Amino acid sequence: MKAKLLKNVLSVTAVVLAFLMLLSLATMLLQPKYMESLVEGSMISQYYREAGGHDVVFLGDCEVYANFSPMEMYREAGITAYVRGSPQQLIWQSYYILKETFQYETPKAVVYNVNAMRYDAPVSEAYNRLTIDKMRWSDEKIGIICASMTEEESFWSYVFPILRYHSRFDELTGEDVAYLFKTRDNTWNGHLMNKAVNPVENLPAKRILADYRFSDLCYTYLDKIRTLCQQNGTELILIKAPSVYPYWYDEYDAQIEDYAEANGLKFYNFLDYTEEIGIDYSTDTYDGGLHLNLSGATKLSAFFADILSGQHGLEDHRQDPAIAAVYDEKLRLYDLEANQ
Numbered sequence: 001m002k003a004k005l006l007k008n009v010l011s012v013t014a015v016v017l018a019f020l021m022l023l024s025l026a027t028m029l030l031q032p033k034y035m036e037s038l039v040e041g042s043m044i045s046q047y048y049r050e051a052g053g054h055d056v057v058f059l060g061d062c063e064v065y066a067n068f069s070p071m072e073m074y075r076e077a078g079i080t081a082y083v084r085g086s087p088q089q090l091i092w093q094s095y096y097i098l099k100e101t102f103q104y105e106t107p108k109a110v111v112y113n114v115n116a117m118r119y120d121a122p123v124s125e126a127y128n129r130l131t132i133d134k135m136r137w138s139d140e141k142i143g144i145i146c147a148s149m150t151e152e153e154s155f156w157s158y159v160f161p162i163l164r165y166h167s168r169f170d171e172l173t174g175e176d177v178a179y180l181f182k183t184r185d186n187t188w189n190g191h192l193m194n195k196a197v198n199p200v201e202n203l204p205a206k207r208i209l210a211d212y213r214f215s216d217l218c219y220t221y222l223d224k225i226r227t228l229c230q231q232n233g234t235e236l237i238l239i240k241a242p243s244v245y246p247y248w249y250d251e252y253d254a255q256i257e258d259y260a261e262a263n264g265l266k267f268y269n270f271l272d273y274t275e276e277i278g279i280d281y282s283t284d285t286y287d288g289g290l291h292l293n294l295s296g297a298t299k300l301s302a303f304f305a306d307i308l309s310g311q312h313g314l315e316d317h318r319q320d321p322a323i324a325a326v327y328d329e330k331l332r333l334y335d336l337e338a339n340q
Contacts, residue, residue: 027160027161028181031165032165032176033176033179034134035179039186039192040065040130041130041133041134042186043085043086043134043187044134045136045183046186046187047101048104048136051101051104052104052105053080053105053323054081055080055108055109055314055315056080056107056108056111056314057111058083058112058113059094059097059113060089061089061115061116062085062290062291063115063241064111066191066292066297067241067243067292068083068191068241068297068300069188069193069298069301071188071189071327071334072302074327076301078316078318078319079314079317080317083187083189083191084101084190086131087131088119088130088131089116090116090122091116091117091222092147093144093148094112094116094225095224096143096147097131097144098225098228098229100135100140100141102232103138106232108315109312109314110229110234110236111237111239112236112237112239113240113241114238114239114240115240115243117218117255122148125150125153128149129164131144132148133158193294193297193334193337193338194286194291194294195286195293195295197283197285197286197293197295198285198287198288199281199282199285200244200281200282200285200289204245209251212249212251212252212255213255214252219259226263226265236265237265238256238260238266239268239269239270240271241300242270242273242274242279243290244271248269248271256269270303277300279292279296283295283296284299
């Protein structure tokens, strides 16, 4: 009787394990891989392979991962940096990503791009997925899901992605099979290189807004980011990348300047430094001024690296043999891609 019961238990266990394995494999197959299409969705996960040893961590949306190159910052001033950016990264998402980052390392400076202060509500599930799907499970991931979901989204679809992606069977491509068990890096310490050239030509007319004030919600999360940095002994630096569109209004700028002054922070609006940086919007942007291309990012990154080393005391690691060995090889591969 006991032998029969044991056999039944083992049979049921085997069936359950087989089902869970098939479910896991189906989930892996159906989830977007973000390797060849929508590569921006893979950037969050690439950090885990590089976590630790960065003096500077950037937070923000496409204005950081397109416009700042840690490779050029190291080349210019020996600064070790990583860009934890993602498309349309909202300020509460930056906060939870920063909380997660402090679980892996304590950078000397966190650079936050303030462009997201203009948004105080989730934009879309599609953008949420590009930021959240590839995060490792943690209290921070639970927090970012709860803070980011639109009304149409379900928490459980993040816990069990097959609930969201079960209908992708008809959309599967070779990319889904090729990267089922392995992935590759699409960025250079979080910088997404783009060598295309599309100059600024006809910008839309600047609209007059009914209200230029940033919301209380955005200020609450900016306070949370500032407090978190203080608790970890990390300097918070605010920036506005030199993207000419969407427009960054003077009224926006005044609010950030007031906040920085009231809280003893440095704020750099790089739109005010384009001549010093040497940015040429006829050659240094790949999409008509929304983002910088490789040429523009090289100039901006070198300029900011000099500020970080000269005014914020960031260390030059180029004479450190262990760090130099890693970054010299990265630079070699980075230059190969840049010159292809």
